[in-house]
Amino acid sequence: MNTVLLGGTGFIGIALGRALISRGHSVVIPSRNPEKTKFRLPEEISGSVSLIQWDGKDGAVLASILEGTHCNVLINLLGHNIAAGRWTQKQKKLIVESRVKAGQAVMDAFRRMQHLPQVLVQASAIGYYGTENPPTDPLLATEQAPPGKGFLADTSVRWEASTVDAEEMGIRRVVIRTGMVMGQKGGALSKFVTPFRLFAGGPLGSGKQEISWIHIDDEVRAILHLIDNSALHGAFNLTAPEPVTMNEFCNRLGTALNRPSWLPAPAWLLELLLGEMASELITGGRRVHPDRLLDSGFDFLFPTLGQAFADLFLPHE
Template sequence: MALALISGGSGMIGTALSRLLLEKGHRVVVLTRDVMKRSEFGESVEWDGVHPGLWMDWIQKSDWLINLAGENIGGKRWSTEHWRAVRESRVFTGELLTEAVRRSSRKPSVMLQMSAIGYYGIQYAGDTSALDENSPPGNDRLAAVCREWEASSYKVEELGVRRLIIRTGLVLNRKAGVLPKLDLPFRFFVGGPMGNGRQMYSWIHIDDLVQGMLYLLENPGLSGAFNLTAPEPVSNAEFSRLLGRILHRPSWLPVPAFALKLALGEMSTLILDGQRVLPKRLQSESGFTFMYPDVQSALQDIYN
């Protein structure tokens, strides 16, 4: 049994991962700002994500340190203030956890650092070239944040801790994340492609995501960056067609790009500009098997 110490454990991914870890017989301790709001899955320890404190005592007790913390990038319209919160909640947390590991007399055996495929930068519609873990980072604002996010905890490697970097795509979950926002127009019979529909979505079913994370944690020979995305990216148009079919709704009303830009501002890039990312290392080096390799099987499981 491993003791997993998780920052950001009360979010969608953290909750699903905590549930899986407990099912597998591991112990889960969640670092939280609101200790009175105890996690449904695991024990809770108070911290503020900024300052050292008594929570650091848990570092030397933990076997797995899992950093999922970060302000929701799509939670608000993008502004200078929101971007500051997005960056600082990721970078400062990684640096704080690294300092806690440095101070600890007993180190965790592994640290899992969350990141995102935004690391590679956006691909404009029509660019279907494949991106894998060897692809260079992008140069847009989101890519810059991802680079700093990943770098925030790199010093744990110098302390002898195996480090995993998890670059996720669109995480498909019926009750949280991006999917409830994408399926809402279909429920009102006004669903359809976004923009020209050619932008590629690199996605993953929530169950495959947390199973992949556990697989990497349990295999000591694996380290470094891994794309946790399904092996079959899909265009927005095809995603919309399949979503409509599974929901028994038409996919007939395209949403013009200008309307999304007007409504969402710069944040519209998350919808209009995609990425074709492949999980090369996860498949070729680790032997991990996806339960839902294609989007049709994933959506059928989620809705049926």
């Protein structure tokens, strides 16, 4: 299987690239700076993937890459980190354009090609459903729920729409609405772990907001599951079936790290420091459930937070 992985140097991309290589896939990662990227990737990946120059916007060049590699599967994870800094107007524009322009480049490439990939995996996020602060909706958001309101919801809608025309071209498209991905070497979890290890951990905001999360191993396994099953298409929530409140998350994290969860950060302070970013990423939340993923026969290795933390923090024999 020949796979082109856009966004292969990010937290999810590296883990996914490793899994694809272990399955015998030929993996190509387009990059603005292949030489620099090679040294950023783990050794077991950098020596096994092909790095090709691409600016992230030029559809003609991407078409040449896809045709030249006989691409069967295109995975589009491109998008500027939403937590990279305070959401100024400049930062918000970068977040949106990095996603939408990548999708537009993919569609431009497809229109130029004679031999199209069979599968397109299009990244998205559970921000699609919006956030609530304080939470008032007791219902779990499934894939049937409409988009919510706010910057993340609007961005996710545009992100998904950027490649929707691929379906009319006969390409099987799956959209992965990913929650908070938890792993040891990146992602949001590391931002919680550091203060806990320093005995300064505690819930952020009211503590009542919901966290819909997924272990990095299940994230990768779910993507591979969606690629492998030719009957699956459309949107899938990539979250564990057990969303938790911020209070519960921090209490369990403290237990796993043998640290107290005693120092809350009030919502007003977070919003003063981070503005709109705090209200959408930290002090608000949404209960999301992976209905379609479970219905498709996917089995989670880590369906509960306790199981995930045990894998990530307890010593393995």
